[in-house]
Amino acid sequence: MSRLELITPNRAKIIIDDIYDNLEQRIKSSPPGLCPVDLTRAFVQMCHAQTCGKCIPCRIGLKQLSNLLNDVLDGNATLDTLDLIEDTSKSISETADCAVGYEAAHMVYRSITNCRDDYEEHVKNKRCICMTTQPVPCVVLCPANVDVPGYIALIREERYEDAISLIRKDNPFPTTCGFICEHPCEDRCRRNMIDSSINIRGLKRYAADMAGIVPTKMPGNKTGKKVAIIGGGPAGLSTAYYLQLMGHQVTIYEMLPKLGGMLRYGIPNYRLPKDRLDEDIESILDTGVEVIHGLKIGVDIDINDLRDDYDAVLITVGASTDKKLGFDGEDSDGIVSAVKFLRDVGMDKLPDIKGKKAVVIGGGNVAMDAVRTLVRLDHEVVKCVYRRRVADMTALPNEINGALAEGVEMITLRAPAKLEVIDGKLKGIWVRPQMISKIKDGRASVVDSGEEDEFIPCDYLVIAIGQNIETEHYEGAGIPVKWGKIFTLPNGGFSGLPGLFAGGDCASGPATVIKAIAAAKVMAANIDEYLGYNHRITSNIDIPIPNIEDKTYCGRSELSEREAKIRINDFDAVELNMNEKAAHQEASRCLRCDHFGFGIFKGGRERIW
16 A cells, blocks of 8 residues: 555535535525524524534534524524523623634624514514515615516517616616626526526616617606706716606706716716717606706805705715825826816816826726726826725726726735825825735725835826715705715605705715616605605516526626727727627526516516606
8 A cells, every 4th residue: 555645535525515515606695685583593503513512612502592593483482582692692702612603603693683673573473574575686686676587588588678668667777787887686696506697787788789779758747846956967867767757847957068977977988988878868858857057056056046946956966076185295286086087088188198107096996997097098007006905996896807907007005105296296106015904894904014115106196085075055055964975864855954855976975876776766756755746657568477497507698898908099898798699598597586486476576666
């Protein structure tokens, strides 16, 4: 027998690894709204099976927690049982010898202290109050509750115009979202249990391209009510669309030459071609929305004057101003905010910076938009400075990868320290080395590494560290402002200010376009109610019944991109659409959760709102 042998995995280990992979997929695809008590029990039982059994807190304590949680779910517990669960979990987390026992007990402690109402409902009323009315994960996770399985089914049947019309019931920007939506609907897609999630955004893009110009639904009977909307971004335009369908006359006040807000003046053309954005905007204006350009609230017109002239007023000014570093010399030549830089490019005011060394500070989507735009403006060098790691950037992974492919240099774990300015002109920026530290709220923090500051020479600096909201005029008009945002009631209105509403980024802080659209639905419904009506937005499009067929393993179809060395020479769209065969295959991967299982029993489709 040889002294040493190569160890190969036996069949048992291969099977167990496969079970772990399957478990990971199921956890990834678990729908929102699961019972926290049931989920906590399952986690405790899994952890108990993984303990080494050497210490009493793990071996016996986790078993006792599992039994107590069973009592809660079986209706055999009292309020004293809940106190015992809390005390036991805290004791185990403080005395367990290893991370398995600590993490399991700590999760139970967090669950029972933060979800106490769910536990008490099981004890007092023998029922679960978790969200089970909408069991289709992609619909639940879409902020605007778009009927995702419905329009995917229509795409499979090649009914592209119907698919776009169905999307418009909840989202009047189908083409735009086909290009830039962050697609949270894909996060818990149940297709993950088999292979990977459906490419929902890609299918929306395909439907928009194939459908062409789809006629807009015509408004209902006119009510005679007038509504003013301040701001022509996605939130303002979406609210205007739905209010017009309800029969109200809407006038949008937009200070810039064209509508779209940050969609037009913040997102570069290579991500969202403006002619495609115009398709969505024109469909909104076709409902009869009136637009007044060139007037800024607080400068050219007072909000109280609008309140006198209109039956209701909505503020949707977005987050259109920049945040400062707070360094000396920040107003020098060659230093600009990402908001201003991207807006100028969006207005075709291209800065003459060819051949200069450019640096962008930040790690979000706006920072990626800025660096990739700078590359297309023919800079000698483009660098992105970020105080955390690439893995910690809040930008979408495909945006980061796109920037890297286009030649952007990522300088991470470097925090801005001061600016080097000579005779009013930027010469460079000093950065302070950082090191990764403790994880706080699920995200790794950074601290100074103690090393000397480093100098990065540059002629042009773009600051992309966040956006602010212009609130001075509104605060002066008596509108509540808190933490730099307009502070509204949950319905978007204000206490003591009848007929005045606010929503979108100016109320929530900078967010995604689909969240702005979701806010618009809320505001449209509540403004309609305030005006004395109860109009409903609905769709009468017939959704195809799915074929009974096996769902075999099948890879996800991705959108391809133009070659990096070619696309950096222009601002044409980077992404290429699917072909017909790929789109049909991708639509066929949908499991139709709206029709099968709980979807059919608990109402997998909301036809009206």
